[in-house]
Amino acid sequence: MRILLVDDEQELVSTLAERLSMRGIEADWVGSADEALKQVETQQYDLAVLDVKMPKMGGIRLKQILDDKYPDMKFIFLTGHGSESDFQQGTSEFGVTDYLVKPVKIEVLIEKIKAAADKCKV
Amino acid sequence: MDRDRVAEAGFGCFGRIAASVSHELKNVLAIINENAGLLEDIIFMSEKGMPFDPVRLKLLAETISGQVYRGSDILRNLNRFAHTTDEPVKMIDVAETVSLMTALCDRFAVMRNVSLNMTSPEQAVVVSTHVFIAETLIYRCLKFAIDGLSKGHRIEIRTEKTDQGARIHFLTSEQPGGIFPAAEEKELSEMLNAKLSFSGKEIILEIV
Numbered sequence: 394m395r396i397l398l399v400d401d402e403q404e405l406v407s408t409l410a411e412r413l414s415m416r417g418i419e420a421d422w423v424g425s426a427d428e429a430l431k432q433v434e435t436q437q438y439d440l441a442v443l444d445v446k447m448p449k450m451g452g453i454r455l456k457q458i459l460d461d462k463y464p465d466m467k468f469i470f471l472t473g474h475g476s477e478s479d480f481q482q483g484t485s486e487f488g489v490t491d492y493l494v495k496p497v498k499i500e501v502l503i504e505k506i507k508a509a510a511d512k513c514k515v
Numbered sequence: 516m517d518r519d520r521v522a523e524a525g526f527g528c529f530g531r532i533a534a535s536v537s538h539e540l541k542n543v544l545a546i547i548n549e550n551a552g553l554l555e556d557i558i559f560m561s562e563k564g565m566p567f568d569p570v571r572l573k574l575l576a577e578t579i580s581g582q583v584y585r586g587s588d589i590l591r592n593l594n595r596f597a598h599t600t601d602e603p604v605k606m607i608d609v610a611e612t613v614s615l616m617t618a619l620c621d622r623f624a625v626m627r628n629v630s631l632n633m634t635s636p637e638q639a640v641v642v643s644t645h646v647f648i649a650e651t652l653i654y655r656c657l658k659f660a661i662d663g664l665s666k667g668h669r670i671e672i673r674t675e676k677t678d679q680g681a682r683i684h685f686l687t688s689e690q691p692g693g694i695f696p697a698a699e700e701k702e703l704s705e706m707l708n709a710k711l712s713f714s715g716k717e718i719i720l721e722i723v
Contacts, residue, residue, distance in 0.1 A: 402542045404578055408549040415556055446538060449628045449666060473541035495541045496548035 394510045395437065398422040399429045399455065400444035400471065409442075412499055418506060426450035433459065440467040440509050442502070445474075445492075467509040469502070471495055517702050521648070524699040528651040529596075531658075535622045536593045543586040550578050592618050599646045607649070609640045609681035609722060610674040616653040617672055623658065628666035631657070634673050642680040642722050645707055649722060652703045652711070656685050656718045659700075663691025677721065685718040 400406035406422040413420040443452030470492035671686040704711040710721040
């Protein structure tokens with residue numbers, strides 16, 4: 394499985410990618426939705442981890458575009474919302490079901506990635 | 516004067532700024548969390564015999580401490596903003612107040628890909644005013660401009676001294692969409708005894 398991480402906080406996303414790679418998960422990272430759209434044209438990804446709030450284009454809009462082009466791609470969102478219930482309220486209409494509130498525990502993220510990988514196999 | 520409308524505008528200002536600050540602090544904590552986690556990973560691997568690079572560790576430490584200072588700056592601004600409610604009416608340096616509100620609104624601008632550029636006068640511009648209402652009005656001027664501009668545009672903010680008090684100019688690089696001032700801005704201006712005008716690419720707020 395190959396993962397693309399997208400977050401405008403580059404010190405976060407680059408470190409997260411490195412830690413995932415140390416755990417045997419192939420992970421690339423980019424700092425914006427625009428860069429993500431270019432990156433997916435050069436490399437195939439099974440799953441994207443998207444920050445919700447980014448300048449110019451947020452993660453939810455990015456997911457909508459990627460969904461159209463790559464319907465098999467899975468998504469996990471990272472949010473800075475105060476609580477999960479606030480986040481759920483704000484995103485329910487967009488079909489966002491898989492998300493983690495920052496700061497994330499890498500073990501929890503890996504569980505979600507593995508769960509998404511199992512869905513891909515099915 | 517519709518005091519309920521004024522109160523709602525004030526609560527809205529405080530709530531949105533607090534939410535924005537909390538989002539940004541979550542990012543700061545997330546970066547510290549990941550870099551501290553990476554440090555743990557490197558130590559774990561070194562215990563298994565893999566050598567580590569001291570330069571790499573130094574960079575990690577610098578990243579963590581950089582984010583601590585970033586968080587501290589964010590909280591300092593929020594703290595200053597929160598404390599303006601200690602005394603409803605007092606003497607303030609308008610340029611400093613504009614600077615504070617510009618800093619607090621910076622994240623809104625970044626999210627919309629709009630840049631804020633502030634120039635301060637050489638001398639202090641001091642007025643006696645209802646501080647939180649003035650801040651709310653400045654916030655609403657900034658928010659209207661930020662939300663109404665297309666991506667890539669900018670807002671220049673300039674404060675000057677007048678015979679009666681202070682004048683704040685918000686100049687935009689294109690005409691923002693939307694209606695301004697709305698009822699809330701009119702009520703806030705009335706409470707502050709301020710004059711608010713909008714023409715094309717400029718909002719002018721005069722506080723007396």
